[in-house]
Structures are given as structure tokens and as C-alpha cells.
Amino acid sequence: MKITNTLLQMVKTVSITAITVLSFSAHAADDKVYRLKLAETWGPNTPILGDATKNMAKIANEMSNGRLQIRVDSANKHKAPLGIFDMVKSGQYDLGHSSSYYWKGKVPNTLYFSSMPFGMVTTEQYAWFYHGGGMELMQEVYAPHNLLSFPGGNSDIQMGGWFKKEINSIEDLQGLKMRIPGFAGEVLARVGAKPTNIAPGELYTSLERGTIDALEWVGPAFDLRMGFQKIAPYYYTAWHEPGSETQFLVNKRTWEKLPKDLQVILETSFRVAAFDMYTQALDANATSWSKMKAEYPDIKVRDFPPAVLAEMRKATDELLQEQASKDPQAQKIIESQAEYLKKSRAWTAISTKAYLDTQ
Amino acid sequence: MKITNTLLQMVKTVSITAITVLSFSAHAADDKVYRLKLAETWGPNTPILGDATKNMAKIANEMSNGRLQIRVDSANKHKAPLGIFDMVKSGQYDLGHSSSYYWKGKVPNTLYFSSMPFGMVTTEQYAWFYHGGGMELMQEVYAPHNLLSFPGGNSDIQMGGWFKKEINSIEDLQGLKMRIPGFAGEVLARVGAKPTNIAPGELYTSLERGTIDALEWVGPAFDLRMGFQKIAPYYYTAWHEPGSETQFLVNKRTWEKLPKDLQVILETSFRVAAFDMYTQALDANATSWSKMKAEYPDIKVRDFPPAVLAEMRKATDELLQEQASKDPQAQKIIESQAEYLKKSRAWTAISTKAYLDTQ
Known part of the structure; x- marks a missing residue:
């Protein structure tokens, strides 16, 4: 995309005079380039965790045909690995990649969206996020802080x-x-x-x-x-930590400035990068365990x-x-997780566990 | 998007006369609407399997801002639930949604890309597809038939x-x-x-x-x-069937006609719809098993x-x-799966299996 914003403005103006205003202006607006900055907790070139942010930025860029340009700053650049929450909340950064339980000293109920002792395994937890009410509870915790939160990839059990x-x-x-x-x-x-x-x-x-x-x-x-x-x-x-999920954070004002198609592109890029990080982590654990056993x-x-x-x-x-x-919101989340764990584990027990046990 | 193709052609023509041809034509090409037809094996309103195709079409439409319009035909419409391979190969349909092992009578090595007895569980198999060489082997099997094949969603163990x-x-x-x-x-x-x-x-x-x-x-x-x-x-x-994967099929000529951004949008829509189908299947199995146990x-x-x-x-x-x-390609796939199963199961054994066993 070599076309500049100024050029696009000219195109809009010319076209609008030639055609109906309403239809074309809806289209021309799509060509605006949005430059977003993402701060990640991880150092530069961190495998798996750092791959997730770069993959997400690449896929969002390609799907938007260059209209979403996301710059990823690692901890060596922004110097605040545990400051992601604050930097995205304030708008210093548009996006963040980190882990929810890092913010429990600041907002106690963020604790529940990474992984809990004796809790759900990764697949059960994804089912809870997307079909068991987990996403809604997470938004409820983050919304007062001007933030949206999305699963950001699982580093495996x-x-x-x-x-x-x-x-x-x-x-x-x-x-x-x-x-x-x-x-x-x-x-x-x-x-x-x-x-x-x-x-x-x-x-x-x-x-x-x-x-x-x-x-x-x-x-x-x-x-x-x-x-x-x-x-x-x-x-x-x-x-x-039976299934540690990271998270993508989004500043709400940034989100609201994006046209609908770029919102869907961004959200989908998060979801795909998250799932991809999980399969990458699985593969890396399997490969590393194989090496470790052989060498040690x-x-x-x-x-x-x-x-x-x-x-x-x-x-x-x-x-x-x-x-x-002490806290009705904590109670609601803890109960939601306990109920979903009970239901999903009963199925896991007669399916995956039974299968693995007979091998 | 109420804008019609004819209107878009007019916009292009008018704009090109006003601005430099090269920059804008690259842009204007993006506005073309691609109408694709998808045939699925499933009957109308089939839960989970049928949701995957509709979710895929919706997300591709939204991310492309309406430039990808995918019509989903269920088996009641095309009357050939097990004819998907042939209909997409011939170009009668651009896309298909089905399961790879249905084609084993036609192309024996398609068998290996759904799920194999005593084989990998869903998560291990996704790691094989995306990081263990599975995708490459699948393309090798489908390429001579003018087809691309992508994981299309897992119905769970x-x-x-x-x-x-x-x-x-x-x-x-x-x-x-x-x-x-x-x-x-x-x-x-x-x-x-x-x-x-x-x-x-x-x-x-x-x-x-x-x-x-x-x-x-x-x-x-x-x-x-x-x-x-x-x-x-x-x-x-x-x-x-420890992890039955469905598949999206794409006619290669259709694929090659799409601009790069729409290819990435389509492929990402497949991947997200696939992962989403898996978490939906997990949730549905857990919920149904809970009901079944209570009622029976x-x-x-x-x-x-x-x-x-x-x-x-x-x-x-x-x-x-x-x-x-009998078949060197079959040998290559069988060996790839056996090796990956061995490596990934050794990790699953000390991680997920060990965790589930102590619960």
C-alpha cells in the first residue's frame, strides 16, 4: 500500500462529487491506516509468548491489506514489563500482551483469567471462555478500567x-x-x-x-x-497452573475509533494468535521434553x-x-469456574482421560 | 454494504481519471466482491458441524467488509452429501466442508487427516497439523486434485x-x-x-x-x-476416533483468483471457525453428558x-x-503420525494425563 492518506483524501473528494455521497463515503473511510502500538511484558525475541504478538500483528496487517499497522514494543523498549495494564489503560499504548494474574494487586479479580490451582485444563478453560460465560465475566472485570481483554494464547499446562x-x-x-x-x-x-x-x-x-x-x-x-x-x-x-492463558488488552477508546471490519479483524487476529500459541507451546513442550529426557x-x-x-x-x-x-464479583467468578469445571471434567473423565489411561 | 458492483466500477473509473492510475488501481481492485459457494456434507441446521460453516462465512464477510460473500448450501440443496470432493474439484462449488476420510475410496491417503484409531487426541493432532508437518502432507495428497485442504473443526474425541x-x-x-x-x-x-x-x-x-x-x-x-x-x-x-477433524476444501482456481488479503482472510476464517467448533463441541459434549447422566x-x-x-x-x-x-506416500504419512504421536504423547503423559489422574 503505497497510497498516502492525503492521496486518499483527494480520492474521496473527487469521487464524492461524482457519485452519491452516502455509499462511497462509507467505502472510502475504509482506506484510512490505523497505526497501533502494542506493549508486551516479554523481552525481545521471547519464543512462543513473543511469537504470539508478532503473528497477531502480521495477520492483522495482511487481512486489513495494510490498514492495521501494529508496532510491538518488547520490555527492553518500554521498560515496564509489569506496567502493561496501566499503559494500555491510560492510552500510552493501544494494545498490550501480558497475563491477567499479574494485575491482582491492582484489581484483585483479574486473578481468575489466567489459570487457577486445581482448575480447568486449557481446552476446558477455552470452552468456559467462549461458551461458559468466561468472556463476559472477564469484560465485567476490565470494563471499569477502560479496557477490553481477550485470551492471548496458552503456554500449555x-x-x-x-x-x-x-x-x-x-x-x-x-x-x-x-x-x-x-x-x-x-x-x-x-x-x-x-x-x-x-x-x-x-x-x-x-x-x-x-x-x-x-x-x-x-x-x-x-x-x-x-x-x-x-x-x-x-x-x-x-x-x-493447569492451562496458563495470556491476554491481549485493548484501550477502549482505541477500539471505538476502529471501523467495524477492523474490530473484527483485530479480534479474530487475537483469537487465531491465541490458539496458534497453544499448539506451538504444545509442540515446543513435546520437542523439549524429548530432548531433555535424552540428554538427562x-x-x-x-x-x-x-x-x-x-x-x-x-x-x-x-x-x-x-x-x-469478601467480594460478590469474586464469588460469581469462582462459582462460574467451579460449576464449569465440574461439568466439563465429568466429560473429560470419560473421554480424554479414559482414552489416555487405556494407552 | 449497500454499494453495488456497478457503482464500484463507476467510482473506480471516475477516480482513476482524477488521480494517478497506478496507486489507486491497486486500491480499487480491493473493492471487487467475490461470491463463493460452499457445499457442506451436513443437512440444514446441523448443530456444531453446520455452525462451523456459517460462522466461517460470517467472519469472512465481516473481515472483508463484504467483499467475500459465501453462500452455504446444505445437503438438502445440493443432494450430494458425499459428493463434496468431486463438486469442489470440478469447480461446481468453490468451497466444501466435510471430513477427509470420506474420500478414502477415491483417494486412499485422504484417510489420514480426520482421526486414526489409537492415534493422536485433538490437541496433539492440531500440533501435528501446524507444527509437525501435517498440513504439508495434507496439501501433497490434495494438490493433484486441484484442491487445497484445511482443518475444518474438531467434533472432539x-x-x-x-x-x-x-x-x-x-x-x-x-x-x-x-x-x-x-x-x-x-x-x-x-x-x-x-x-x-x-x-x-x-x-x-x-x-x-x-x-x-x-x-x-x-x-x-x-x-x-x-x-x-x-x-x-x-x-x-x-x-x-480420538479427535475427529473435519475439513474445508478449496478449489485451487478459486483460490488463485482471490487477492492476497482475501486469501489470508479466508484461511484465517477457516482456522478460527475450526478452533471455535472444537470448543463448541467440547462444551456441547459436557452439557449433554451432564443431562444424559441425570436423565438416564x-x-x-x-x-x-x-x-x-x-x-x-x-x-x-x-x-x-x-x-x-503398498504406497510410499502412505508410508510417509503413517510414519510422520507415529513419530509425532510418540513425541507428543510422552509429554501428554507427564502433563495432562498426570494432572487428570491426580484429581
Whole structure:
């Protein structure tokens, strides 16, 4: 598209004099180029997460024939990886890509739209978002902040983390120093562990020197290069983030300025980039796990014992009940998720789980 | 968009005289309306499958600002539910929506792009399509027929079917008359059953009167209204279609006539409609299973015994080996799927399966 806005204005003017005003002006308006800025939490060239934003921008550009131009700024540019919510709310950026639970200190009910301990797996959660009322609840939480929020891609089910020692009972968690931020950290604190947060660059050294005894990161696709398998032999299976969804945020004024076709193009680009990120994450986890197993055959995959899981689940339920009792909106979201989990898991149990169990 | 093609031609002509030809003509070409016809295998108002085509047409129309107008013809209109391949190949229709394994009598290697017994579950298969070479193999099979093929939406993992008697050993399958068409039918024939195909409208009566002893249909979302639960108490879990993908077919000449932006819009509409159909199917299965359990608490969900599954798996492997030995392209596809299944299932085993097993 080499045509400039000025040229387009001329085209409009000339055409309008020649033809009926109403029909053509509706058409000519379509040629305006919208330049949007997106801020992402991730550093430059972050695989999977960073691919989602670039894929989204590319597909929106192609589908709009160049009328949507989205510039993606990584954290090295805007210097505020955890400032996405505020920057999009204020209009400093039009769009953001991040994860909803990062905003729980600011807007507590944003917590529920990433992934919850003992909650839905990715596919169940997508069904909840799109067919079980999840999208509507998410908009209700974000609307007062001048924001629209959309699922932004799933990084797949997360592993429970790397442990230097085996966990055989709840006693083994007492005083255990673990890097596990957010709500899952609160759950672990309630069962006796000592959750901490540590900058990514210091994780390996902290685990190696015993500053921490365990940590959770993501899954094989992100864990492999971190090298934790060299210093912590036990790789525990999932409980705290069974399907971590990222999010696209949109400034509401930006959204309202877009013509209808570009709104649909943008929303569809979000949805496709989100699903694509999920299949990419699945593929990357499978490929990385295959490599990891081959290079480090001594990795010991473990499930937490049933008694330990029962305690962690009890702590999760207590924390959720406390939040529900303080806040009607939290209660509504927690109940919606619990009901949908119950219904969808009953089906998952006789379908996917049954199939995988017979293999 | 009330603007007509004739009016658009006038606008183009007038504008071109006023402005530079090159820049504006590139733009004016965008305003052409493309009217495409899609034939679907499904009857009118078929839920889930029929929703996917209508959703696709709607979103393509909105994103193109009306430049893509897709008319969906159901089977009652074109009268050839299993003629989609031929009608799109010949150009009688521009687009089709159906399932790849319907064409195996015509082009044997189309079999592999729907779902295979003991094969990948839906999420693993999407990862194979988009990141494991599946899309490329599918195009290779369809290209000689003047066709492009895209994943068209997943109807979710299918149940193993409704049985009047419990299956306790391979002996119980000897001579068992079961409605189970296609490749899965060939597998069952090899272990001693008598597979048949019966028109959907006659299934209930056939099962009730004992013309057949068992049948597979889809899953709760489609089975509930068929009423099989009233006459066959055993509902067996999945083995033969762990993630049934439908497909969008495109006539290659139609595709090549579309400008680049409309190609991307069409392909993205396919991809989004496909993913949306999967979450819709998941939701519908969960909801229908919940109703079914409540209304028919005597339904007995059963896994096939390990020895029976082992025989069916052996028969599947033998049939695949026979096909691979006769046809290098079949061999390439079968090996690609087997390798990807191995890699992705190793990850599924320590992630989703482990998580579901601890619940």
C-alpha cells in the first residue's frame, strides 16, 4: 500500500462529487491506516509468548491489506514489563500482551483469567471462555478500567516445578523455600512452605547454592535452557497452573475509533494468535521434553502424593472461599469456574482421560 | 454494504481519471466482491458441524467488509452429501466442508487427516497439523486434485459406541454386528466382528430390533437426541476416533483468483471457525453428558478390557503396515503420525494425563 492518506483524501473528494455521497463515503473511510502500538511484558525475541504478538500483528496487517499497522514494543523498549495494564489503560499504548494474574494487586479479580490451582485444563478453560460465560465475566472485570481483554494464547499446562529433594509427605514442605509467586505461593504458604519470588536471571544460582530448595518455572519448552535439571533431579507434575492463558488488552477508546471490519479483524487476529500459541507451546513442550529426557536420563518425574495434594487443594479452597465471602464479583467468578469445571471434567473423565489411561 | 458492483466500477473509473492510475488501481481492485459457494456434507441446521460453516462465512464477510460473500448450501440443496470432493474439484462449488476420510475410496491417503484409531487426541493432532508437518502432507495428497485442504473443526474425541451387552473378552466381539463404517470397521472385522453401515434414520430401530448389536455414533452432544441410551446400556470409551477433524476444501482456481488479503482472510476464517467448533463441541459434549447422566442414571460407562484393546491395536497396526508397504506416500504419512504421536504423547503423559489422574 503505497497510497498516502492525503492521496486518499483527494480520492474521496473527487469521487464524492461524482457519485452519491452516502455509499462511497462509507467505502472510502475504509482506506484510512490505523497505526497501533502494542506493549508486551516479554523481552525481545521471547519464543512462543513473543511469537504470539508478532503473528497477531502480521495477520492483522495482511487481512486489513495494510490498514492495521501494529508496532510491538518488547520490555527492553518500554521498560515496564509489569506496567502493561496501566499503559494500555491510560492510552500510552493501544494494545498490550501480558497475563491477567499479574494485575491482582491492582484489581484483585483479574486473578481468575489466567489459570487457577486445581482448575480447568486449557481446552476446558477455552470452552468456559467462549461458551461458559468466561468472556463476559472477564469484560465485567476490565470494563471499569477502560479496557477490553481477550485470551492471548496458552503456554500449555505447567509442571509443578524442580525440587532438590523428594516430597513424600506434607512435612517435607514445612519451611521449604520455593520460588513460586502469586496465588499458588499463597497456597503453599498456607501448607507450611516459604514461597519467594526471585528474578529469572538469579534462579539457577539461587537453586544451586541452596538459597531456595525448589522452584517452578513453566514447562520443558522454557525450562530446558534454564538448566534446572542439572541441579534438581525431581520434576513434579502439574497442580498450580493447569492451562496458563495470556491476554491481549485493548484501550477502549482505541477500539471505538476502529471501523467495524477492523474490530473484527483485530479480534479474530487475537483469537487465531491465541490458539496458534497453544499448539506451538504444545509442540515446543513435546520437542523439549524429548530432548531433555535424552540428554538427562536421570530426571525423576514425580506426582505429589495424594495426601499432599489434598492439603494443597484444601488450602486453595479456603483461600477462594475467603475471597468469595469478601467480594460478590469474586464469588460469581469462582462459582462460574467451579460449576464449569465440574461439568466439563465429568466429560473429560470419560473421554480424554479414559482414552489416555487405556494407552 | 449497500454499494453495488456497478457503482464500484463507476467510482473506480471516475477516480482513476482524477488521480494517478497506478496507486489507486491497486486500491480499487480491493473493492471487487467475490461470491463463493460452499457445499457442506451436513443437512440444514446441523448443530456444531453446520455452525462451523456459517460462522466461517460470517467472519469472512465481516473481515472483508463484504467483499467475500459465501453462500452455504446444505445437503438438502445440493443432494450430494458425499459428493463434496468431486463438486469442489470440478469447480461446481468453490468451497466444501466435510471430513477427509470420506474420500478414502477415491483417494486412499485422504484417510489420514480426520482421526486414526489409537492415534493422536485433538490437541496433539492440531500440533501435528501446524507444527509437525501435517498440513504439508495434507496439501501433497490434495494438490493433484486441484484442491487445497484445511482443518475444518474438531467434533472432539468420539465415544467407542453403544453396546447391548458387555464386552469382556475378544470372544464377545466374534460375529457382533456393529454399525461402524470406514477404517475402524476394517479393524473390527479383522478381530472378528461384523461391521456394517446403516443410514442414520434407521439406526435406532436397527439397534432396538437386534439387526445390529452395537453402534458408534459420535459423543453425547450428538448421541443424546438419538436415544440409544434407552436401548443399549453400555457406553464404551474411545479408541477409534480420538479427535475427529473435519475439513474445508478449496478449489485451487478459486483460490488463485482471490487477492492476497482475501486469501489470508479466508484461511484465517477457516482456522478460527475450526478452533471455535472444537470448543463448541467440547462444551456441547459436557452439557449433554451432564443431562444424559441425570436423565438416564443407569448408563454404564465401560472401557474395553486391555486384552480386547491390544487385539484391536494389533489389527490397526497390521492394516497400516499393509498400506505403508503398498504406497510410499502412505508410508510417509503413517510414519510422520507415529513419530509425532510418540513425541507428543510422552509429554501428554507427564502433563495432562498426570494432572487428570491426580484429581
